[in-house]
Amino acid sequence: MSGPLSGRVALVTGAGQGVGRGIALALASAGAAVVVAARRAETGEPVAAEIRDRGVDGVCVETDVSRRDDVERAVAATVAQLGGLDIVVHNAFSGRASTPHRLADVDEDLWTEFSQTAMWASLHCARAALPHLAGTARGRLILLTSPAGIEGSAAVPLYAAVKGAQRALAKSLAREWGPLAVTVNCLAPLAVSPALDRALVENPNLRPALEARTPLGRLGDPEHDIGSIAAFLAGDGAGYITGQTIVCNGGSFTGL
């Protein structure tokens, strides 16, 4: 099929579910071939099938983003099977993202899990992908961060810390890779996801609280509210945007 991203190849981590799946589907609808990097093929394969249903190539590659060799293997498989790599979206994150914790006595293991899936995985993606992204003016790296990474969070402080760190990484990479014509940006969404769903079930007050503080009064849709912005950032029309965070959360946070 033809679309603004026809002929481009994307790799989306954590694309087996939630926001990652929404981004993968939106990129596919814009014409990109997409590799679904998912921790488990059981979740990734059905998304790859959905992508193929939209008339583009879709491939699932089992990937643990906290492992550098896994990420390198996923990038190599993308290039080998789909002929290149133009767009990398690092969305995968620990399944415990929405687990409330107290900074005063939080366990070191939660830190390790968050650090590995946010910062280390971003670095694994950046280092493995750069040779393919550089020099074509089509190269894009998009990191999924969070409004919590800007305003801080009373509920999930370690999550806020690693998400903030990813923003500074994106800003720095934007400066390093500008001369290579690669753009690096962040998305900071509020959207339906399995992690948020679990938190909504555990805390019945959360949904009304979130909706009350959101001017648009609803939680975002992964494909149509978040994926659509990733597709825009991946396209030619966004080639002059770099080092930025696009907050897509229905307007509840308005200060950058």
Add this chain to the structure above:
Amino acid sequence: MGGPVVFVSGADAGFGRALAAGMEERGARMADLGGVEALSRREGALAAFDAAAGAAGPADAVVHAAVDPAALEAGAVADLDDGRVEIVWERAMRATLFLMQAAHRHLAGRGGRIVLVTPTIALSGAAGLALYASAVEGQRLLAKSAARQWGSDGITVNCIAPSAALLGVDPAALGAVTLSPPALGSSGDVRADIAPVVDFLVGPAAHWVTGATISLDGGAWLTP
């Protein structure tokens, strides 16, 4: 007597030493919490607080000024080896987390002030210093989140953001980030220009300031 007791990390060298000297000149009693490596283990951070309390008594405020010299060396992300990530990102973040946890425990029931030193490259990003910038922004978000959780404990948490040059980053490595020269003509002097603001933040007049970042780079990076 009468000045606040302030524990400061990294007081044996560079920025931390100059800050401690400037604070002492203004009447504070300072105790050193040591460097990043020891603080990056939970028991190390607790021991550092015990030692500082033994030397100076209970703290009114804790200032995290320590930085690993390795963080200041420029290098492209594409060329980073994992050992460097371990030191400049992982160890720095663990040190800050454990220092803050130990500070919370030390200040529990009394309240107090925590101040982190977070140079403005966290806000601007910096080519060649991506890991350091990321660690600093991670620390700034720990501070904001701690401010939200610990306000009810009477603990305020704030950041001061000097130019990275004052922390020892080679100004040449900051490159294009310094396109706008500091409005005040230089990056400033830790003892003369930074210490008075930290003194204010740990003092009684700043009791309503929390979760804030005060830029102290002489007016170079003017956000937000």
